[in-house]
Every structure is written in structure tokens, then in C-alpha cells.
Amino acid sequence: MTSRLLFLALTLGTVVTVGCAHRTERREVVLEPRGDWVKLGERWVDGAHDRDVIPVGGREGRYRRIRIVVERSPLEMYDVVVTFGDGTPFSPQTRHIFGADTRSHVIDLPGGERVIRSVEFRYGNLPGEGRALAELWAE
Numbered sequence: 001m002t003s004r005l006l007f008l009a010l011t012l013g014t015v016v017t018v019g020c021a022h023r024t025e026r027r028e029v030v031l032e033p034r035g036d037w038v039k040l041g042e043r044w045v046d047g048a049h050d051r052d053v054i055p056v057g058g059r060e061g062r063y064r065r066i067r068i069v070v071e072r073s074p075l076e077m078y079d080v081v082v083t084f085g086d087g088t089p090f091s092p093q094t095r096h097i098f099g100a101d102t103r104s105h106v107i108d109l110p111g112g113e114r115v116i117r118s119v120e121f122r123y124g125n126l127p128g129e130g131r132a133l134a135e136l137w138a139e
Contacts, residue, residue: 035139037067040116042135045075048124054136055118058085062113063138065106068121070098075132079122080107085115100132 038061041054066082080094092107109116119136 037137037139038063040119040136040138042133043121045073045123045125045132045134048127049122050124051120051122052134053118053120056116056138058115058117060116062115063109064113065108065139066116066119067106067137067139068094068098068104069135069137070100070102071133071135072100073130073132074099074126075123075134076126077121077123077134079120081120082109083117083120084109085117087117097126098132100129 040056040060043052043054045052068077068080074097076097077094080092082090082092084090090110094104094107096104098104116138121134123132123134125132
């Protein structure tokens with residue numbers, strides 16, 4: 001009886017150990033949007049409060065939506081202003097703290113497909129976390 005219990009305990013322990021082992025594997029996180037998404041630009045966040053503009057222009061095409069990808073380090077996004085080809089601004093509510101290697105939800109642009117003249121970011125690195133890389137993607 002004791003040997004049967006010992007065998008059962010060892011077998012169960014092996015199954016539990018093997019069953020848990022697959023959960024510790026890291027899956028590669030793919031941050032780049034798929035499909036027809038195009039990377040329009042990127043900027044390194046240089047300080048606690050930073051402002052950068054990514055010029056786009058009409059030659060890049062017309063887009064219906066944008067997405068922000070943050071790599072390397074977390075950052076706090078204070079504001080995003082999209083300026084369209086006709087000069088009208090669009091400021092979606094984007095105040096958010098992004099973790100390292102994360103991306104925003106899809107932001108639909110008003111009025112269907114539009115030419116984007118530029119996109120302005122107001123953001124900052126979080127203290128003690130290093131420099132973040134903010135990327136602008138559009139579809």
C-alpha cells in the first residue's frame with residue numbers, strides 16, 4: 001500500500017510539474033499591427049515632459065485610423081493632436097500610461113479616409129524607467 005501511494009504521489013508530482021512547465025514559457029509579443037497598417041514615424045521620448053511632431057503629408061496616403069505603439073519603457077501620454085491635410089485638428093482622448101511594449105486601441109479618424117499632415121505627441125517618460133520609443137501607425 002505504501003509503495004502504491006509513493007508511486008501515485010511521484011506520478012502526480014511529475015504530471016503537475018510537467019503541466020506547469022508549459023505555462024512558464026514566454027510567448028513573443030508582436031506589437032506591430034498587421035494587415036494594411038503602415039508605420040508613419042517614431043520618436044524617442046527624451047524627458048519627463050516632451051513634445052514631438054511626426055510630419056506625415058499627403059504623399060504618404062489617406063488613412064482611416066491610427067494606433068500608437070510604445071516600446072522599451074513605459075510612458076505617460078498626455079495628449080495627441082492629429083492635423084489633417086486641410087489644417088483641421090483632431091484630438092482624441094488619449095491620456096494614458098502605456099506599459100513597456102504595449103499599444104493603444106485603434107483610434108478611428110473622423111470623416112473616413114483623410115490625409116494626415118502631422119501628429120503631435122505630448123508625453124513623458126516615467127521616473128526611473130529609461131527612455132521609451134513611441135511609434136505612430138496608420139491604416
